[in-house]
Amino acid sequence: MSYDIKEFDINEQTLIGDIAKKYPSIREFLIELSPKFEKLKNPILFKAMSSKATIALVSEKSGFEVKDLIDMITNHIKEKSI
Template sequence: MSDDIKELNINEKTLIGDIAKEYPFIREFLIELSPKFAKLKNPVLFKAMSSKATIALVSEKSGFEVEDLIRMITKHIREKDI
């Protein structure tokens, strides 16, 4: 695991935009994770959402538990960051 992932410290208050700045591939991951996020393909909509959407909100909208979503995002970052 890289030091960047340790420092990211993802929790329920973390903004998706903060994660996407460091790991741009997270946007596509979210779109693949749930059909509810298909609208995020629109760059303008993603930009607007990313500055307001926390992990807790994404969890609520996707139907995943917060802890599960954090694990999935962290795992995806680790796999891509190898």
């Protein structure tokens, strides 16, 4: 199966919550991605943050470049879709 990054419609303004609705495994992925996201294990905190946190904000907090973070997320989605 081939994918195009556009089919995931993820950009720097995409909310993490919108991604999590389609791909619930994104929460664990973010927690594994950076120790800075350890607090997201708390479902209440994740729900509150996911409705406000954009890819740009997650990028800033994690130290990853926006493009790299989008690539990592789309790769994660692809792996989980196989």
